[in-house]
Amino acid sequence: MLVGTNLLAEGQGDAISVEKIIRHPAYVGEDFDNDIALIKLSRAPTVPFKTIQVPDAEFGDQLDTPGVRTVVTGWGLIEGAQRTAEMRQAEIQMLSRENCNEVMLDSCAKAASEGIAYAASAFGLKQPEAEAVWQELISHVRTPLIFERPCMYRWKPCLQIAS
Amino acid sequence: MREVPDLSYTQLVQAAAQRMQSKAGQAVQTPDVEGPMADTPVFGGDAPGVSRIAVAGQTLMAGLLDDVTANSTLDVSSADPTHRVVWTGDRLALVGRDGVLDGQGAGASPRLGAGEADVLATRLTQVAGRIRLERALAQLGQGSRIGGFSLPSSKPGAAFKLQTGETGPQQRCAKPSGQRVDAKGKATASHCDMLQVTLKNPAAGMVDMTVLYIHADSAISMLWPSQDLSNRLESGAKATRAAEAEQADSAGRVIGGEIADSGAWPSQVALLIAGQPVTPDAQFCGGSMILDTWVLTAARCIHMADANGVYRDLNP
Numbered sequence: 001m002l003v004g005t006n007l008l009a010e011g012q013g014d015a016i017s018v019e020k021i022i023r024h025p026a027y028v029g030e031d032f033d034n035d036i037a038l039i040k041l042s043r044a045p046t047v048p049f050k051t052i053q054v055p056d057a058e059f060g061d062q063l064d065t066p067g068v069r070t071v072v073t074g075w076g077l078i079e080g081a082q083r084t085a086e087m088r089q090a091e092i093q094m095l096s097r098e099n100c101n102e103v104m105l106d107s108c109a110k111a112a113s114e115g116i117a118y119a120a121s122a123f124g125l126k127q128p129e130a131e132a133v134w135q136e137l138i139s140h141v142r143t144p145l146i147f148e149r150p151c152m153y154r155w156k157p158c159l160q161i162a163s
Numbered sequence: 164m165r166e167v168p169d170l171s172y173t174q175l176v177q178a179a180a181q182r183m184q185s186k187a188g189q190a191v192q193t194p195d196v197e198g199p200m201a202d203t204p205v206f207g208g209d210a211p212g213v214s215r216i217a218v219a220g221q222t223l224m225a226g227l228l229d230d231v232t233a234n235s236t237l238d239v240s241s242a243d244p245t246h247r248v249v250w251t252g253d254r255l256a257l258v259g260r261d262g263v264l265d266g267q268g269a270g271a272s273p274r275l276g277a278g279e280a281d282v283l284a285t286r287l288t289q290v291a292g293r294i295r296l297e298r299a300l301a302q303l304g305q306g307s308r309i310g311g312f313s314l315p316s317s318k319p320g321a322a323f324k325l326q327t328g329e330t331g332p333q334q335r336c337a338k339p340s341g342q343r344v345d346a347k348g349k350a351t352a353s354h355c356d357m358l359q360v361t362l363k364n365p366a367a368g369m370v371d372m373t374v375l376y377i378h379a380d381s382a383i384s385m386l387w388p389s390q391d392l393s394n395r396l397e398s399g400a401k402a403t404r405a406a407e408a409e410q411a412d413s414a415g416r417v418i419g420g421e422i423a424d425s426g427a428w429p430s431q432v433a434l435l436i437a438g439q440p441v442t443p444d445a446q447f448c449g450g451s452m453i454l455d456t457w458v459l460t461a462a463r464c465i466h467m468a469d470a471n472g473v474y475r476d477l478n479p
């Protein structure tokens with residue numbers, strides 16, 4: 001665990017080993033629910049740091065309202081796959097799970113409809129023919145899309161066509 | 164090219180053709196030139212004292228600019244020019260739509276090649292940039308209409324409001340207090356006016372939107388998103404941004420947020436792979452200090468699939 005630095009480099013901050021890890025017992029590998037854990041450090045950091053105040057249930061609900069703007073910080077991958085040594089921050093907006101599901105399904109549907117549109121232009125299909133192909137395609141989708149609930153789980157393929 | 168002051172168009176094209184052939188190493192389609200301009204000099208001959216732009220009396224003798232006499236005006240851009248270029252007799256100068264040279268006093272109109280901040284050269288570059296952007300956007304619009312088939316969905320929209328501002332002391336803008344008026348079609352904003360844009364995304368999907376503000380002098384700046392933030396508009400989201408008209412700062416967009424100030428997030432910690440040197444490659448997750456020796460993190464950071472696909476907690 002590296003504490004008290006923006007920069008991931010040797011000699012920066014205080015590197016502390018981990019003594020214990022406590023995971024939320026209801027967390028299962030692929031799900032977004034109960035995605036929380038505690039880590040106990042072997043000692044307190046010797047560099048300056050601050051603690052956050054964990055919001056109580058009421059304040060947590062206020063923060064969890066769709067549209068609330070919040071800042072995320074960290075060192076994740078940027079611009080696709082590049083790692084960053086410097087801590088970054090970005091402003092995001094909270095999204096309800098329902099909304100998230102809709103958005104994911106919509107983007108899946110958009111990708112599919114763009115594919116159909118491309119195929120239609122490549123084969124010179126007319127509007128009614130293209131719509132017939134679309135109807136044919138969605139009639140082969142295994143489960144109703146709404147039950148897939150993509151924001152409950154990790155990434156899943158957009159359409160599963162039954163052969 | 165620079166060494167031949169009276170280079171003609173024919174010579175220029177021949178030189179280009181030779182270069183193309185020597186580079187390709189075989190017969191290539193080569194450009195050709197013909198017509199009444201073919202043997203006129205590109206840079207206007209070798210008149211003494213002027214290397215690239217030759218002048219005879221008050222007339223410009225420079226290829227396509229031939230016969231431009233004092234106070235002849237040239238359009239900088241063909242579509243509704245806000246600025247024109249005039250020949251002053253010794254230099255090219257930039258004037259307003261009215262074509263009046265030095266309307267604000269002697270030497271007020273910027274001259275080409277005059278002074279360190281060559282205003283005219285900057286403006287010409289900006290106009291060129293604007294024209295390129297407009298062409299690129301026009302092409303983009305054509306490309307998106309493939310197939311003509313799409314699912315019915317509501318489209319995101321942008322609305323503009325204009326609030327008249329006042330110029331305070333020392334040309335600084337006072338806080339605008341007037342009524343906000345819907346700006347539709349061709350609205351004219353003057354210095355210090357506040358332009359407000361409201362974006363709405365009623366669609367079920369998120370959209371990426373960028374709203375550019377093109378200044379009267381063709382400089383381009385961004386109204387949405389604000390600097391360094393994402394241009395993504397979530398489903399059902401509404402965003403408002405206001406900008407002072409003619410405020411000439413150009414903002415760039417950074418994907419992936421911005422670099423945080425040192426010490427700005429003192430509770431943020433990094434989870435690193437034990438025993439590896441401290442580098443970005445060793446980092447795999449983040450967390451927050453909640454007590455002296457306790458860190459809050461996500462369960463997915465410490466509970467993941469092993470090589471056999473079995474989910475396990477990491478060992479401390």
